[in-house]
Amino acid sequence: GVVWLMLGVVPSKGFEAPKQRLAEALSAHERGSLAEHMLRDVLAALDDLEGTLVISRDEATLNAARWLGARVMLEKGNGGYSAAVHQAGEMLASEGVTAMMHVPGDVPLISRDEVKRIVALPENIPGACVVPSRDFDGTNCLALWPPDLIEPAFGPDSFRRHCQILEDLGVKPVVLELDGFALDIDTPEDLRLFCMGQNNCGSLQYLQASGISARILSD
DSSP states (O other), rough: OOOOOOOEEEOOOOOOOOOOOGGGTTTTTHHHHHHHHHHHHHHHHTTTTOOEEEEESSSHHHHHHHHHHHOOEEOOOTOOOOOOOOHHHHHHTTOOOEEEEEOOOOOOOOOHHHHHHTOOOOOSSEEEEEOEEEEEESSEEEESSTTTSSSSOOSSTTTHHHHHHHHHHOOEEEEOOOOOOOOEEEEEEHHHHHHHHHOOHHHHHHHHHHHHHHHHHHH
């Protein structure tokens, strides 16, 4: 049988200028700190995988990820998010890795149990799992076996688009709705929802300890 090996892939724009859409709610420094805390939460949830690869063009992010125990990869070119995931997938496939689980760096509520549910899925190769964002617009996890099965197409309406690309290939994706994956912190509204929650992740602790949470909920 195939030795099953699934690795996590987490692309990051870096801590310097992330999340422009949060600019009306958070200062540049606060956005950077939140991005770093979220990356830590995501990597902690992926800890049971065989390994996790963080891909970025930002040296500070790669250093932080290395320090947190992840493998790092310098993003080539300027192709953006989808190209970064594709670059990682091609490299992992060339190394003989059987599957990759792409997870964005801004879903701090994901849990190890949810990650395990995705790992437990694959039976037949090729295959895929697509986890939608809460509005069923974005893709907050794209698991592919093999890792280079498709060229990803993130962005608005990517959940439907990824399902279509896979079906056109003859691969019926497993769609999992997972609460922790559903909330990506992209807009002030996402941030408010996150601050209202009870989860004890590091990102929420940071928002509470810094006073940001109280400020956002009082607006």
